[in-house]
Amino acid sequence: MTKISIIVFSGTVDKLMPVGVLSSAAAALGYEVEIFATFWGLMAFRKDMAEKNMKISKEYEEMAEMMFKIMKEKNMPSWVDLIRQAKEIGNVKVYACAQTFDMFGMKKEDLIDIVDEVVGAGEYLERAKEADITLFI
Amino acid sequence: MSDVKPTKVIDARGSFCPGPLMELIKAIKEAKVGDVIAVYSTDSGSKRDIPLWVEKAGHELIGVYEREGYTEFVVRKKR
Known part of the structure; x- marks a missing residue:
């Protein structure tokens, strides 16, 4: 079985969208999907952040308003919805980085329900080693 | 126009x-082998993604039709 492993380091919506789109496409194709959320990427999975995140990459800041307006007008699914849909149709796991988790004093219940487990860097690497495609976003 | 009647649109x-x-x-x-599925799409990615997947998954692409403002893909489930 084909497996894709994505490290999500970024917490801005313009970078989280491709995480959602690629995860749902991969799940539809029958790939196994593993998402390892770390640093700002993990912060984006917090309940108080996930759906109201309006951040985009600093260098494209001036485009933020337009981007969110278009997304709303075209009724595009959010990156969270895309990952949720991917989980409904396929084998998709979201792992939270243990180091980030401890560093920011997070609790599992602070994170949205699509996060499966908290794992360390060692376990992540062992899992990613088996992947056919690895991405850092 | 395709003369194959889709089982599902x-x-x-x-x-x-x-x-x-x-x-x-x-x-x-969810379909049975032999069923014909038609998909209407306005997404540009579909034009490559759908034929590619149909071939890889071993089904039959009966046709791709440019309609007014959208594309129709007609696929037969083969296995």
Whole structure:
């Protein structure tokens, strides 16, 4: 079985969208999907952040308003919805980085329900080693 | 015009990449071998994604038709 492993380091919506789109496409194709959320990427999975995140990459800041307006007008699914849909149709796991988790004093219940487990860097690497495609976003 | 009558029509117009592909895969999963599924899509990714997946998954692409403002893909489940 084909497996894709994505490290999500970024917490801005313009970078989280491709995480959602690629995860749902991969799940539809029958790939196994593993998402390892770390640093700002993990912060984006917090309940108080996930759906109201309006951040985009600093260098494209001036485009933020337009981007969110278009997304709303075209009724595009959010990156969270895309990952949720991917989980409904396929084998998709979201792992939270243990180091980030401890560093920011997070609790599992602070994170949205699509996060499966908290794992360390060692376990992540062992899992990613088996992947056919690895991405850092 | 295709003269094959679809068993099921999925209207995925307005859905973004990879929405139409996902809906097709879901419909194929639920269909019986020999069933014909038609998908309507306005997403540009579908034009390559759908034929590629149909071939890889071993089904039959009966046709791709340019309609007014959207594309129709007609697929037969082969296995």
